[in-house]
Structures are given as C-alpha cells and as structure tokens.
Amino acid sequence: MAQLIDGRAIAEKVYAQLRGEIAELKASGVTPGLAVVLVGDDPASRAYVRSKDKMCRELGLHSVKLELPAATTQEELLARVEELNRDATIHGILVQSPPPRHIDEGAIVRALDPAKDVDGFHPSNVAKLALDDPSGFVPCTPLGCQRLLVESGIEVSGAHVVVLGRSMIVGKPLALLLMRKGRGADATVTVVHSRSRDLPEITRSADIVVAAIGRAGFVTAEHVRDGAVVIDVGINRVEDAGAPKGYKLVGDVAFAEVAAKASAMTPVPGGVGPMTIAMLMANTVKACQQAQA
Ligand code: NDP
Numbered sequence: 001m002a003q004l005i006d007g008r009a010i011a012e013k014v015y016a017q018l019r020g021e022i023a024e025l026k027a028s029g030v031t032p033g034l035a036v037v038l039v040g041d042d043p044a045s046r047a048y049v050r051s052k053d054k055m056c057r058e059l060g061l062h063s064v065k066l067e068l069p070a071a072t073t074q075e076e077l078l079a080r081v082e083e084l085n086r087d088a089t090i091h092g093i094l095v096q097s098p099p100p101r102h103i104d105e106g107a108i109v110r111a112l113d114p115a116k117d118v119d120g121f122h123p124s125n126v127a128k129l130a131l132d133d134p135s136g137f138v139p140c141t142p143l144g145c146q147r148l149l150v151e152s153g154i155e156v157s158g159a160h161v162v163v164l165g166r167s168m169i170v171g172k173p174l175a176l177l178l179m180r181k182g183r184g185a186d187a188t189v190t191v192v193h194s195r196s197r198d199l200p201e202i203t204r205s206a207d208i209v210v211a212a213i214g215r216a217g218f219v220t221a222e223h224v225r226d227g228a229v230v231i232d233v234g235i236n237r238v239e240d241a242g243a244p245k246g247y248k249l250v251g252d253v254a255f256a257e258v259a260a261k262a263s264a265m266t267p268v269p270g271g272v273g274p275m276t277i278a279m280l281m282a283n284t285v286k287a288c289q290q291a292q293a
C-alpha cells in the first residue's frame with residue numbers, strides 16, 4: 001500500500017521557512033505584496049482567489065484582491081495591469097485564469113512586468129526556465145510537484161519520470177524543471193499526451209508518474225508498475241449525490257487501485273493543490289527579495 005504524500009504538511013513546512021524570510025524583509029522595511037486580479041464571477045476562480053488572499057493575510061503579506069466585472073474590456077484590464085506594474089508596494093501580480101472569452105489572455109500575460117509575474121507564464125520567464133536562469137519564475141504547480149518529491153525524500157536524479165499532459169501550466173514546465181541539472185532534478189523525462197501511442201506501456205516504465213490531464217481516474221493500475229511514485233495533479237469535479245454540494249473533487253488517478261501498487265502517492269485533495277498556493281507565496285517572496293537586490 002502506497003505511503004501518502006501529505007501536501008498540506010509539506011506546505012506548512014514551506015510556510016515556516018517563508019515566515020522567516022518575510023520577517024527579514026519586514027525588518028528591512030519592506031512587506032512583500034501580491035495582487036490577484038479576477039475578471040468575472042466564475043465560482044471556482046472566486047474560491048481560488050479567496051484562498052490566495054487568505055494565505056497572504058495569514059503570512060502577513062500585503063494582499064490586493066481586484067475583482068472586476070465580467071464586462072471589463074481588454075483595454076481596461078491592460079490599464080489595471082499597468083497600474084500594478086508601476087505600484088512599488090506590489091511585487092507579484094496574478095491574473096486568475098480563465099478570464100472571460102473576450103479577453104486575450106496571452107496579451108494580458110505579455111503585459112505583466114516579468115519581474116512581477118509570479119505565475120511564471122510570461123515569455124521571458126518561460127525562456128528563463130528553458131535557459132536554466134534561476135532569476136526567473138517557474139509556474140507554481142510544477143514547482144510544487146518538485147518540492148513534494150524533494151521533501152518526501154524521493155530520488156529524482158536518474159529516475160525515469162513520465163509526465164501525462166503537455167500544457168503550459170503543468171506538463172511542459174514540469175518536464176523542463178525535472179530535466180534541469182541539480183537538486184530535485186536530473187531526471188530522464190518523457191511527456192505523453194492525447195496523441196501518444198502505447199501510453200500505458202510508457203507510463204509502466206516510469207519510476208515516477210505525474211498525471212496532469214484533467215480526466216477523472218484516467219490513470220489506473222495498468223498504467224503503473226509496482227513500487228512507482230505517483231503524483232496526481234488533476235482536479236476534477238464528479239457528481240456525488242451524497243456530498244453537500246452534489247459533487248466531489250477527484251484526481252486523474254484511480255486512487256484505490258493505484259495505491260495498491262505504488263510506493264508513494266499524493267491524494268486529491270490534500271496533495272499538489274496546497275503546494276500550488278505555497279509556491280505562489282514563495283514566488284511572491286522571491287519577487288520581493290529580487291526587487292530589493
Ligand atoms: P489542459 O487541459 O491544459 O491540458 C491537458 C493535457 O492532458 C493536454 O496536454 C492533453 O493532451 C492531455 N490529455 C488530455 N486527455 C488525454 C488523454 N486521454 N490521454 C493522454 N493525454 C491527455 O490541462 P491543465 O494542464 O491545465 O490541467 C490538468 C489537470 O490538472 C486538470 O485536472 C486541472 O484541474 C489540474 N490542475 C491542478 C492544479 C493544482 O493546483 N493541483 C493546477 C493546475 C491544473 P493534448 O495536448 O494532446 O490535448
């Protein structure tokens with residue numbers, strides 16, 4: 001039976017470390033500031049923004065929550081981003097995804113000051129990840145996956161990691177991150193996606209499987225070899241008449257059958273999710289530190 005990788009406990013460890021760094025910054029007269037911009041009223045996005053704001057407050061960060069109506073135009077949003085770029089009390093800016101359809105998300109991301117792009121989506125930060133430049137910002141979810149592995153004492157160096165999914169938010173940056181040289185990296189990485197042939201055969205050859213495809217329970221026992229480590233990034237809503245909200249959240253991994261084969265795995269919820277917010281806080285502190293240097 002797999003050992004559970006407790007994302008909440010590891011996130012707490014990250015926060016303990018960040019508290020020290022935040023205290024140092026405050027002692028030198030600066031408080032790290034994060035602005036989260038939400039356009040529209042998508043309930044899931046609203047919940048994410050709330051939890052980011054709450055975490056900022058718990059850590060004593062300066063938090064600005066900008067809630068704009070769904071009818072906000074591209075120009076209005078760009079103007080708000082520009083204001084935040086110029087605001088010296090704000091070190092990190094995040095525009096919650098997905099924005100309403102009439103907004104060109106790529107243009108908004110490109111308008112962010114890369115030094116404040118704590119989500120790591122700006123082309124300049126994507127390039128820095130590919131170029132191994134440590135001053136760049138790496139997207140929070142892949143960074144959280146790597147930290148989970150490191151803190152759990154799982155050897156990544158030399159391991160064969162198969163990443164399911166090639167999105168710019170999770171799969172692609174995670175592959176770049178794990179194939180870098182250094183601690184928590186040096187992996188042999190394979191990325192599979194919806195066009196991959198013989199997918200179960202490939203995932204069965206992995207020491208570490210990371211599932212980030214957005215399909216509930218897609219990864220089953222036939223995808224995983226005995227003793228593999230399984231990281232489940234997926235967050236999927238499935239109907240559950242017994243649940244108070246009528247649905248529950250499940251990952252991309254069929255938990256019970258995979259847990260019977262894996263040596264370690266993350267639960268959903270309570271695995272990668274808490275680490276994503278922790279890494280957002282870490283990136284905000286890093287942005288503030290770099291702004292002082
Ligand atoms: P995307 O929809 O952007 O990408 C999904 C990827 O999975 C694509 O590369 C797609 O392939 C691939 N894929 C889809 N279906 C299959 C299939 N049947 N077989 C093989 N590959 C497949 O999703 P995201 O990367 O944004 O998110 C993935 C999951 O992670 C979602 O459940 C999301 O909710 C969750 N997530 C969780 C976060 C957290 O904090 N825990 C943060 C971000 C995301 P192709 O490119 O060929 O279409």
